[in-house]
Amino acid sequence: MTRRLLIFAIVCAFAAGCRGASGPTGALPPGAGALLQPPPGTRLAPDTNVNELPEPPVVKAVNGVATVSLIAEINPATGLPSFEYQGLHGVAPTIEVEPGQRFVVDVTDDLPASGGLSSDMNLHFHGMGSAPRRPGDDVIGVLAKPGQALHYEVHVPITQEPGLYWYHPHVHLETSYQVGEGGMSGAIIVLGIEKHLPELGKMKQRLIIVRATGIGVNAQPHDDADAPGASDDGMSGMMTAMPKATARPLNSNRAPCLFYDGLNVALNGAYEPVITIAPGEKQFFRVVNATGHKTLKLSVEGENVRLVAVDGYALDSYPGTPPTESMPYLIVPPAARAEFIVTGPASGHGKFRTLCYDSGPNGDPDPPWFLAYLEAPKHKNAGGDFSSRPLTVGAPLPQNEYTTKLPRPAAKRVVVFSENAKPQFFINGQMFSMKSKPMYVVHVGTVEEWHVVNVTQEIHDFHIHQIHFLVQKINGVPLAHPYWADSVVLPHRYPVGIKSVPGTLDLLMDFRAYIIRGEFLFHCHILDHEDQGMMAKIEAI
Numbered sequence: 001m002t003r004r005l006l007i008f009a010i011v012c013a014f015a016a017g018c019r020g021a022s023g024p025t026g027a028l029p030p031g032a033g034a035l036l037q038p039p040p041g042t043r044l045a046p047d048t049n050v051n052e053l054p055e056p057p058v059v060k061a062v063n064g065v066a067t068v069s070l071i072a073e074i075n076p077a078t079g080l081p082s083f084e085y086q087g088l089h090g091v092a093p094t095i096e097v098e099p100g101q102r103f104v105v106d107v108t109d110d111l112p113a114s115g116g117l118s119s120d121m122n123l124h125f126h127g128m129g130s131a132p133r134r135p136g137d138d139v140i141g142v143l144a145k146p147g148q149a150l151h152y153e154v155h156v157p158i159t160q161e162p163g164l165y166w167y168h169p170h171v172h173l174e175t176s177y178q179v180g181e182g183g184m185s186g187a188i189i190v191l192g193i194e195k196h197l198p199e200l201g202k203m204k205q206r207l208i209i210v211r212a213t214g215i216g217v218n219a220q221p222h223d224d225a226d227a228p229g230a231s232d233d234g235m236s237g238m239m240t241a242m243p244k245a246t247a248r249p250l251n252s253n254r255a256p257c258l259f260y261d262g263l264n265v266a267l268n269g270a271y272e273p274v275i276t277i278a279p280g281e282k283q284f285f286r287v288v289n290a291t292g293h294k295t296l297k298l299s300v301e302g303e304n305v306r307l308v309a310v311d312g313y314a315l316d317s318y319p320g321t322p323p324t325e326s327m328p329y330l331i332v333p334p335a336a337r338a339e340f341i342v343t344g345p346a347s348g349h350g351k352f353r354t355l356c357y358d359s360g361p362n363g364d365p366d367p368p369w370f371l372a373y374l375e376a377p378k379h380k381n382a383g384g385d386f387s388s389r390p391l392t393v394g395a396p397l398p399q400n401e402y403t404t405k406l407p408r409p410a411a412k413r414v415v416v417f418s419e420n421a422k423p424q425f426f427i428n429g430q431m432f433s434m435k436s437k438p439m440y441v442v443h444v445g446t447v448e449e450w451h452v453v454n455v456t457q458e459i460h461d462f463h464i465h466q467i468h469f470l471v472q473k474i475n476g477v478p479l480a481h482p483y484w485a486d487s488v489v490l491p492h493r494y495p496v497g498i499k500s501v502p503g504t505l506d507l508l509m510d511f512r513a514y515i516i517r518g519e520f521l522f523h524c525h526i527l528d529h530e531d532q533g534m535m536a537k538i539e540a541i
Contacts, residue, residue: 053273053372055207056187057085057093059103066095066103072121072144072169072184073110080213081111081118081182090269092186094207095167099190099398100158105167106151109144118177119146124170124465125188126335127312127486130154132466132518139170139465140434140519140537157515159400162192163312164286164337166209172434172535176527180292183211183269187288193339196314197323198394202385203284203341206275210371212263212291257356257367265294265354265369274373275352277344281384284308286339289332292527293364294354295459295489299329300342300374301351306391309339313468313484316393317402321481324391329355333461335487335525341391348376360492363458364526401512402468402484409508410446416453417460417490417524417534424533425524431533438519438539442511452490454503460490460529462505464522464538467513473506487525516540 059066068085075082075090083092095103109121121144123137130137135153144150165188169178178184187207194201267273277283285305289296298305304326309315316323324341332338344350352374357366397403419425428439442448450469454460468484475491491503523535 051270051273053206053275054268054270056268057091058096059093060096061098061101064101066097068093068095068103068105070105070107071110072107074112081178081184083184094187094189096189096191097156099156099160099162099192102153102155104153106149108149109146111146113146118174120144120171122150122170123152123167125154125165125167127165128154129157129160129466129513129515131515132520139521143171156190159398160190161313161317161398161402162190163309163314164189164288164339165312166288166290173531176292176531180527181213183213185209185290193309193314195395196393196397197308197391199385199391200284203282204384206283206285208267208285208287209290210265210267210287210296212265212294265371267372272370272372274375276377277374278376278384279344279346279348280386281344283342285342287332288337289334291334293334295357295359295366296332297329297355297357298332298338299353299355302345303343304328305330306341307338308341310483311337311468311486313402314397315483317397317484318470318482321483323393331489333487333489335461335463345374350374360458362456363492401510406508407447409449410443411448413440413448414451414453416455418455425529427534427536430536432535436537439536441539441541444514444517444540445512447512448509450507450509452505452507454490454492457492459492460534461487461525462490463487463525465520466516467510469510470508472508475504511540
């Protein structure tokens with residue numbers, strides 16, 4: 001596989017190549033990350049040590065408009081593409097808006113001219129129900145060359161679901177390099193979830209952007225949380241773990257918990273930071289998986305977490321699904337977001353980590369990673385939420401197409417994800433080109449039923465722009481609690497008896513919002529798969 005950074009090539013001995021591993025290994029030994037200073041422009045919580053989890057700068061709306069100016073550049077500290085914000089390299093602010101407000105983003109392309117697409121720039125506002133037309137979320141027709149600037153205006157509907165979204169470049173053939181390796185990304189928070197679940201407003205909020213880039217200090221994975229070979233068989237959605245259809249020999253081509261992919265995992269730019277939380281205190285974690293290809297199996301040592309929202313949408317956006325769900329871990333694929341409640345360990349000490357995840361015989365290695373320490377504050381703190389009461393529902397969620405009864409599907413489609421050994425990646429046998437015509441034409445105001453099939457030996461990550469979809473079945477098994485998402489694990493092939501059968505998803509695609517008129521994309525959000533062809537256009541008329 002052709003990559004810019006090949007220092008990590010020793011991990012590619014398993015069949016079908018790296019499948020997205022990229023970037024040099026770090027120069028310092030495991031554990032040295034705790035000594036690293038947080039990136040500039042971040043705010044440290046008081047009463048903590050130097051490596052407290054930093055907070056990205058926040059841009060709030062003034063007179064109903066949040067305004068951000070970014071520069072796309074090569075970060076002098078890393079040699080990789082990044083954002084510059086207010087003179088700070090490698091920093092992207094969090095955009096906070098209320099439903100009904102808007103945000104304006106100006107981005108100047110200061111990347112060095114290369115003669116190729118690696119110097120081009122645009123932005124995608126991931127998960128937002130925005131218009132796929134200028135000056136909105138148009139990644140098909142909008143591209144800046146070095147020296148040019150782009151102006152975006154995104155109107156947040158008054159009915160927008162309050163929750164966590166994000167922004168990142170979407171330059172075809174370069175998305176993995178710019179977003180995955182370079183870490184070009186920032187968060188968007190649509191305010192208001194605490195009106196629906198009032199107890200959340202009493203908790204300390206932790207925004208956590210997980211990136212895995214080619215620069216850093218975590219030289220090797222160093223968490224023994226799972227024994228080598230531990231797996232979910234690639235068959236878990238974020239909310240519901242699938243029962244194994246039958247046992248299969250794990251890791252037929254490699255051991256996913258032993259291989260290292262050369263990338264280094266950071267939270268808000270900090271390696272192995274401390275998250276201060278008192279014993280019994282409840283905090284609201286809002287996590288973006290901004291990695292290029294890592295599936296995160298998030299866990300808090302010795303504690304269940306309580307899931308509140310997926311991909312910006314509260315669980316009970318879908319009628320009949322409870323507002324929260326207690327879970328031992330959360331599976332968060334690339335681009336997905338999870339919002340959940342963490343309770344401080346009784347001992348005052350704990351670990352926040354991602355456990356081993358088996359992405360399939362040909363998949364990316366996802367070994368266990370230690371992410372952060374959970375530590376009690378040095379001094380007694382009377383603040384925080386220490387209640388044991390269950391979360392109660394306050395104000396109803398905005399009434400929109402996602403909280404109302406679904407009509408009967410207007411169409412049914414079968415969508416097949418496949419690949420070859422080059423590697424090249426396909427949807428319905430076609431590799432994406434910017435010149436491609438729309439694969440599907442859909443009618444605004446309708447709902448469609450999509451049966452998504454994965455015939456490969458590795459998971460993929462189904463994502464569509466502009467809308468959310470209802471996850472109904474995984475490998476043919478109905479979910480006890482369907483939920484709305486915009487990015488979800490597409491299971492790999494698995495054995496049933498002596499046969500191997502494709503992994504499947506059954507999704508209800510909601511095209512009812514009229515703001516989505518135009519052309520947009522659906523693809524695998526494992527970013528090198530997307531760049532190498534696993535993407536298609538769709539037109540809403």
